[in-house]
Amino acid sequence: MAEVLVxxxxxxxEVKKVTHELLTAARAIGEPSAVVVGAPGDAAKxxxxxxxxxxxxxxxxxxxxxxxxxxxxxxxVLAALVEAKSPAAVLVAAGAEGKEVSGRLAxxxxxxxxxxxxxxxxxxxxxxxxxxxxxGAFVVKTKALKGLPVISVRPGxxxxxxAQGAAAEEAVEVPAVDSAKATRITGREPVxxxxxxxxxxxxxxxxxxxxxxxxxxFEVVEKLADALGAAVGASRAAVDSGYYPPQFQVGQTGKTxxxxxxxxxxxxxxxxxxxxxQTSKTIIAVNKDPExxxxxxxxxxxxxxxxxxxxxxxxxxxxxxx
Amino acid sequence: xxxIVVLVKQxxxxxxxxxxxxxxxxxxxxxxxxxxxxxxxxxxxxxxxxKEAHDGEVTVLCLGPxxxxxxxxxxxxxxxxxxxxxxxxxxxxxxxxxxxxxxxAAIGTVEDVxxxxxxxxxxDGSGGAIPAMLAELLGYPQLTHAREVTIDGxxxxxxxxxxxxxxxxxxxxxxxxxxxxxxxxxxYPSFKGIMAAKKKPVETLGIDDLGLxxxxxxxxxxxxxxxxxxPKPPREAGQRVEDDGEGGARIAEYLVAQKLI
Numbered sequence: 001m002a003e004v005l006v007x008x009x010x011x012x013x014e015v016k017k018v019t020h021e022l023l024t025a026a027r028a029i030g031e032p033s034a035v036v037v038g039a040p041g042d043a044a045k046x047x048x049x050x051x052x053x054x055x056x057x058x059x060x061x062x063x064x065x066x067x068x069x070x071x072x073x074x075x076x077v078l079a080a081l082v083e084a085k086s087p088a089a090v091l092v093a094a095g096a097e098g099k100e101v102s103g104r105l106a107x108x109x110x111x112x113x114x115x116x117x118x119x120x121x122x123x124x125x126x127x128x129x130x131x132x133x134x135x136g137a138f139v140v141k142t143k144a145l146k147g148l149p150v151i152s153v154r155p156g157x158x159x160x161x162x163a164q165g166a167a168a169e170e171a172v173e174v175p176a177v178d179s180a181k182a183t184r185i186t187g188r189e190p191v192x193x194x195x196x197x198x199x200x201x202x203x204x205x206x207x208x209x210x211x212x213x214x215x216x217x218f219e220v221v222e223k224l225a226d227a228l229g230a231a232v233g234a235s236r237a238a239v240d241s242g243y244y245p246p247q248f249q250v251g252q253t254g255k256t257x258x259x260x261x262x263x264x265x266x267x268x269x270x271x272x273x274x275x276x277x278q279t280s281k282t283i284i285a286v287n288k289d290p291e292x293x294x295x296x297x298x299x300x301x302x303x304x305x306x307x308x309x310x311x312x313x314x315x316x317x318x319x320x321x322x
Numbered sequence: 323x324x325x326i327v328v329l330v331k332q333x334x335x336x337x338x339x340x341x342x343x344x345x346x347x348x349x350x351x352x353x354x355x356x357x358x359x360x361x362x363x364x365x366x367x368x369x370x371x372x373k374e375a376h377d378g379e380v381t382v383l384c385l386g387p388x389x390x391x392x393x394x395x396x397x398x399x400x401x402x403x404x405x406x407x408x409x410x411x412x413x414x415x416x417x418x419x420x421x422x423x424x425x426x427a428a429i430g431t432v433e434d435v436x437x438x439x440x441x442x443x444x445x446d447g448s449g450g451a452i453p454a455m456l457a458e459l460l461g462y463p464q465l466t467h468a469r470e471v472t473i474d475g476x477x478x479x480x481x482x483x484x485x486x487x488x489x490x491x492x493x494x495x496x497x498x499x500x501x502x503x504x505x506x507x508x509x510y511p512s513f514k515g516i517m518a519a520k521k522k523p524v525e526t527l528g529i530d531d532l533g534l535x536x537x538x539x540x541x542x543x544x545x546x547x548x549x550x551x552x553p554k555p556p557r558e559a560g561q562r563v564e565d566d567g568e569g570g571a572r573i574a575e576y577l578v579a580q581k582l583i
Binding site (some may be wrong): 011069070071072075095096097099100101102103104106107108110111112113114115116128132133137138139140141142143144145146147149179180181182183184185186187188189190191198199200204228229246247252253254255260261278280282284285286290295296297298299300301302303304308310311312313314315316320 | 560572
């Protein structure tokens with residue numbers, strides 16, 4: 001079976017959930033080979049998790065430089081592997097960095113860039129990618145016409161399924177860095193989201209809007225999120241009013257999320273917000289205004305006061321958690 | 323005295339309904355109001371702030387149809403010095419790689435470029451990779467998703483903000499910088515600026531002028547193709563109930579029935 005390269009998205013010795021989704025997608029078109037680019041010792045911590053989602057091979061590209069420069073070491077390693085292994089496709093996560101890695105790789109090797117996939121399949125011997133554009137308003141199927149398909153896959157866009165893989169390790173070299181063309185990382189300040197999952201990675205997102213009314217009242221959103229193990233999001237109106245920090249904004253100018261469950265509290269559902277969340281599997285809305293457009297796309301809506309409904313739901317969720 | 327090229331793009335207003343053409347699945351640019359993409363206003367603003375601190379010159383570069391002139395004029399009226407408009411029917415339907423190649427060639431027509439500034443992601447295509455691809459093609463370092471940019475002699479420092487948090491970056495000029503949402507608040511063009519913009523030079527270049535072959539750009543020679551495109555069936559509104567004091571419990575029941583909790 002054809003080999004498919006999967007760039008492993010990892011942080012602090014842990015594989016991100018999207019990597020499992022990538023390995024699952026890769027299995028639909030061939031045999032996944034995980035590519036770990038990182039500091040010495042990173043791959044050893046990730047191997048077990050990669051094996052449990054079907055990685056047949058793990059290419060280990062470790063060096064101090066690999067972790068100390070932005071984007072280009074990953075592109076260098078993938079380009080060398082493409083040359084050496086002639087894979088059927090390359091898959092990366094469609095986060096900020098993954099989009100850049102895939103774009104540069106396609107530019108370097110003359111590959112066909114297919115971005116933000118929510119589905120990957122084969123048709124004959126061709127790879128066909130499904131994506132949603134304009135915030136989910138259109139569903140588009142694309143394929144490569146020439147060159148190797150380089151595909152970025154939207155986190156949460158498809159469901160990860162476990163499968164056992166051999167995860168046979170093979171060391172590969174990290175090409176030397178050209179400092180005139182590379183960007184050095186001089187420091188990192190990871191998001192301090194506490195124990196909550198990352199917004200774009202979370203299976204459940206609870207968001208608050210203008211209806212929450214103040215920064216202090218956002219506690220009601222956070223409590224429900226914590227009861228459900230969810231990430232917290234906010235509408236642009238809530239962010240612009242200073243209720244919640246901008247990195248949690250969901251919508252056209254913020255993050256695009258497609259969790260299993262999205263709960264909108266006090267969000268009217270302007271088109272810009274819907275663009276960032278309407279591909280969620282199940283949408284629940286609570287709003288005082290029965291005419292709020294969010295109800296047009298909600299699977300279940302409650303017209304009422306979020307300060308009464310959300311705490312009750314929080315309590316019910318906690319009861320069921322035991 | 324940094325010589326700065328700012329990329330701007332005209333996009334369909336996100337407040338209007340955006341569509342794809344039935345025939346070739348390209349963006350239906352006539353169906354929606356066209357505006358200068360909001361993130362590009364921030365790119366222009368950042369270029370102007372760097373110019374004000376270090377002198378230099380700001381050139382606006384735009385690839386787009388005839389009416390993209392409006393977006394160029396807006397950037398000039400904010401204070402950019404001159405503009406290049408790459409205008410060629412052959413470009414229609416170009417994919418990201420072709421677009422990046424055209425932009426890289428156009429940047430090559432500007433002498434002694436120190437800094438290329440772009441928005442991090444356009445609101446229509448949302449590819450989020452053009453600045454990185456330009457860096458690849460130009461052989462420049464990329465400092466992307468910036469919320470802060472500092473020029474220090476021949477070095478550029480950027481605070482990058484992504485879903486992973488902040489990363490501090492450093493590289494040497496010339497470089498490609500892309501700006502993120504929080505970098506600045508773009509200025510409004512003044513009346514004087516609007517009047518002055520009418521006299522500023524706008525150079526129009528075709529694909530031939532860039533040393534590219536028209537056969538290598540556009541829909542027919544794209545690396546990828548759209549097999550089908552369909553408007554997603556609108557989400558059906560589901561159940562809606564009035565809160566009778568048990569609204570939260572009802573949601574919980576619904577979620578249990580859907581096996582979500």
